[in-house]
Amino acid sequence: MxxxxxxxxxxxxxxxxxxxxxxxxxxxxxxxxxxxxxxWPESVHQEPEQRKRLRQAQAENFQVEAVGKSGGKICRMKAASDPDFYFVALGICQCPEFKETHKPCKHIYRIALNKGLIQAAPEGKS
Missing domain, CATH: 1.20.5 (Single alpha-helices involved in coiled-coils or other helix-helix interfaces)
Structure with missing residues (x-):
């Protein structure tokens, strides 16, 4: 036993x-x-323009489509205000805003919000 x-x-x-x-x-x-x-360092997300982008990511409706066998790492995304779909991942986006600033755009922020990587921007703050 x-x-x-x-x-x-x-x-x-x-x-x-x-x-x-x-x-x-x-x-x-x-x-x-x-x-x-x-x-991106945390200070980037505190810049007024970035706070604005984060609020846009919260407020806008997005159409999101997973791409191929990427396991959800890459998606096609279109916000209500966008003219086209853009390929987006956590570190890169095809939208003109990201290409110009090389900082997170509303598309990247939307993914980060969905994954819980960043807190929502408080209302009324810049």
């Missing part, structure tokens, strides 16, 4: 060790997926 309990306990430990390994691997992948957004 004692050997059976020891064997069961060892199996239990092996199962939990495997679950922990899988969880840590998943956690590492999730962090890697979010890295492109963190290339």
């Amino acid at each position: 004692g050997k059976i309990l020891i064997a069961a306990f060892i199996i239990f430990l092996l199962i939990w060790a495997n679950k922990i390994r899988i969880y840590l691997k998943w956690q590492k992948k999730a962090e890697a997926d979010n890295k492109p957004f963190y290339r």
Whole structure:
């Protein structure tokens, strides 16, 4: 009876060790997926123009389509005020605003908001 309990306990430990390994691997992948957004320092998001873009990302309606087998990392996105769809990822966007400033646009902010990487801009603040 004692050997059976020891064997069961060892199996239990092996199962939990495997679950922990899988969880840590998943956690590492999730962090890697979010890295492109963190290339901008927090001070960038506090600039008045960036706060405006963040409020736009909150307020506007967006059409979003996943692209191919990217696992949701790349999408086609169009805000209500946009003339066209743009390809967007957390670190890059095809819209003219991003090409000009190289800072997060409303499209990137929308993805970041959806993923919980940034807090919503308070109303009435610049």
